[in-house]
Amino acid sequence: MTSPEDESVSWRLTGPVSELSKKQCRLIYSSDGRDADVCLFHVNGEFFAMDARCAHSGGPLCDGDIEEADGVLQVFCPWHDYDFNLKTGKSSTGLQQQVYEVKLEDGNVYVKHASELSLQPFGQVKEN
Numbered sequence: 001m002t003s004p005e006d007e008s009v010s011w012r013l014t015g016p017v018s019e020l021s022k023k024q025c026r027l028i029y030s031s032d033g034r035d036a037d038v039c040l041f042h043v044n045g046e047f048f049a050m051d052a053r054c055a056h057s058g059g060p061l062c063d064g065d066i067e068e069a070d071g072v073l074q075v076f077c078p079w080h081d082y083d084f085n086l087k088t089g090k091s092s093t094g095l096q097q098q099v100y101e102v103k104l105e106d107g108n109v110y111v112k113h114a115s116e117l118s119l120q121p122f123g124q125v126k127e128n
């Protein structure tokens with residue numbers, strides 16, 4: 001049983017490792033709409049997931065450059081070049097990008113997230 005606050009957060013299937021490891025980064029769509037989309041990074045054989053819209057002003061982190069310095073992997077937002085640690089989501093600017101746990105199981109990549117995730121855009125977003 002999960003505690004009430006965790007109820008909606010669960011492992012979400014995003015796709016096969018064989019497909020998702022082909023690109024360094026891809027946008028994963030959220031059923032909660034654009035602001036909840038996720039970037040799935042695949043760097044040095046490891047997967048990382050974080051919110052796709054930059055915590056600064058919503059820039060597309062999936063289009064950012066990825067660099068490694070002193071063993072730390074970072075993505076640089078294409079809009080104003082803020083850095084975000086792929087593992088922790090921390091930025092040297094003091095901002096924090098939301099990151100998500102990733103697990104591999106039976107050849108698939110799962111991300112722990114509150115909404116459903118998909119490689120294809122969801123249709124109409126339901127209104128509450």
Ligand code: FES
Pocket residue numbers: 054055056057058059077078079080081082
């Ligand atoms: S929107 Fe990402 S650094 Fe400004």
